[in-house]
Amino acid sequence: MLGRVIEIAEDGRHLAVFRGFLKVTAEKQEIARIPLDEIAVIMAHAHQLSYSNNLLVECCNRGIAFMFTGSNHTPAGFLWPTEQHHAQAGIMQAQLTATQPLCKQLWKQLISAKIYFQGEQLHVQHGEDAGLYAMSKMVKSGDIGNLEAQAARRYWQRMMGKDFTRNQDDTDIRNKLLNYGYAILRSTTARAIMAAGLHPTLGIFHRSRINTMCLVDDVMEPFRPLVDAHVLTLIKQGVGEVDKVAKTALASIHLNDVCLDGQAAPLGMAVLRVATSLAESYQSGKARLLLPESLMLPKNYRL
Numbered sequence: 551m552l553g554r555v556i557e558i559a560e561d562g563r564h565l566a567v568f569r570g571f572l573k574v575t576a577e578k579q580e581i582a583r584i585p586l587d588e589i590a591v592i593m594a595h596a597h598q599l600s601y602s603n604n605l606l607v608e609c610c611n612r613g614i615a616f617m618f619t620g621s622n623h624t625p626a627g628f629l630w631p632t633e634q635h636h637a638q639a640g641i642m643q644a645q646l647t648a649t650q651p652l653c654k655q656l657w658k659q660l661i662s663a664k665i666y667f668q669g670e671q672l673h674v675q676h677g678e679d680a681g682l683y684a685m686s687k688m689v690k691s692g693d694i695g696n697l698e699a700q701a702a703r704r705y706w707q708r709m710m711g712k713d714f715t716r717n718q719d720d721t722d723i724r725n726k727l728l729n730y731g732y733a734i735l736r737s738t739t740a741r742a743i744m745a746a747g748l749h750p751t752l753g754i755f756h757r758s759r760i761n762t763m764c765l766v767d768d769v770m771e772p773f774r775p776l777v778d779a780h781v782l783t784l785i786k787q788g789v790g791e792v793d794k795v796a797k798t799a800l801a802s803i804h805l806n807d808v809c810l811d812g813q814a815a816p817l818g819m820a821v822l823r824v825a826t827s828l829a830e831s832y833q834s835g836k837a838r839l840l841l842p843e844s845l846m847l848p849k850n851y852r853l
Contacts, residue, residue, distance in 0.1 A: 553590030553614075555734060555801040558599060565592075566602040590804065590818070591615045591737040615741040617733070625733050628740050628763065630750065641747035644832040654692035655837035656828065657755045662689040663772035663841045665701040670845060671775045672708055675782060680704045692755075709778055710785075726792050727784055731777035731800040732770075736763070738804040739770040739821050746825035748832075769824055776817065776845045777803060809844035 556572065558565065564575045572589060574582040592614060594601075609616045609629060616629035669682030682701055689697050706716055710724050718729050743750050743766055753764025761767070780803055789796050804818040820842045827840035 553588050554584070555591045555593065555737070555804070556584060556589055557593040557595055557797060557801065559595045559797075561596045561598045563596060563598075564600045564602075565594075565605055567605040567608045572605065586612055586614065589614050590741060591617060591734075593617050593619055593733070593737065595619045613741065613745060615737045615744075617737045617740070619733055625736050625763070628737070628750070630744060638747040641829045641833065642749050642752075645748055645752050645829075648832050649835070651691070652831070652835060652837055653754050656831060656839060657693060657768070658689050658691050659837060659839045659841065660754070660768060660771050661693045661698045662686045664774065665689065665697060667772055667775040667845050668701055668705045668709075668778075671779050672705065674846065675779070676708060680708055709782065723790055723792075724781060724785060727781040727789070727796060727800070728777065730792050730797065731781055731803060732774065734800055734803055735770050735773055735777055736766055738818055739773075739825070740766045742818070742822040742825040743769060745822060746829045748825060748829055769821070769828065772824075772841060773817065773821060773845070776806060776808070779845075780806075808842045809846060810842045812843070815842075 558574070560576070562576055563581075566573050566575070567586065568583070570586055572582075572584045572586055572592070573580060574584075586608060592609065594617065606616065606629060608614075610631035613631065617625050618627045620626045663686070665682050666686035669679035669686065672682065673679045682704065685697055685701055688695070702716070706714055714722070714724060716728070717725055720726075740750055740763060748765060750765050751762045754768040756764035756767045758764055777800070780800060784796050784799060804816065804821075806817045807814040808817055808820050809815075810820050810823070823840050827838060831837050831839065
């Protein structure tokens with residue numbers, strides 16, 4: 551689950567599989583060879599890329615997320631395997647027939663965690679949580695009070711500056727870095743959703759005729775503040791472009807340790823546990839998401 555994120559950002563590349571490796575060639579010359587066993591995600595970002603059918607099939611067989619991104623670094627689509635979990639049919643049937651009260655309770659848990667983690671990041675960065683800890687405890691079933699939006703208004707200007715507005719189409723470097731970081735998080739979440747036997751299109755809250763990753767967008771919500779913190783660090787370091795340094799820093803975010811059951815665990819593992827507990831919630835009819843206690847390391851953790 552916790553493999554590497556490989557981005558193909560240069561034009562004119564051909565991707566193929568060769569003896570268990572991803573082989574990258576340019577003008578018929580091999581320029582890279584990476585063991586498929588080490589890969590979690592392949593991000594196809596450049597123009598004029600070509601792929602062998604065998605590579606795409608092998609990605610499906612191995613559960614490697616193959617993500618196609620647009621010019622603004624947001625995902626345009628994913629390669630999705632038809633069989634990823636031994637009980638997939640039963641899980642998807644339970645997902646499809648989930649009751650509205652169950653979905654509302656699941657959404658409450660996700661949004662409550664998101665607001666709490668936003669407060670946590672504000673406290674780390676600025677010494678105060680802007681009342682978000684308290685707000686996280688006030689979220690009702692289905693977030694009928696729309697506390698998610700209220701929290702966002704408090705959060706963004708304190709986190710990124712009073713001149714900041716979150717807009718994925720904006721050319722502001724903060725938004726561009728957030729787009730890239732969220733793309734990494736989205737691919738990690740998509741892989742976890744598929745590994746848990748869930749259908750990524752059938753969302754808990756998000757509904758769209760054109761978005762095939764509604765469930766992915768739902769499940770990744772609590773983990774967004776960790777991306778925000780990484781982006782803020784890059785901004786403070788003077789990063790002004792989505793360059794190699796920024797991409798390298800954000801591409802490893804799924805390996806970042808969070809607090810899971812009082813222990814340090816990689817973010818990718820935490821996302822997988824949420825996805826697995828979501829599948830179990832659908833099957834049992836009881837909303838019992840297993841979320842991390844914190845996006846920070848445990849207090850007693852030592853390197």
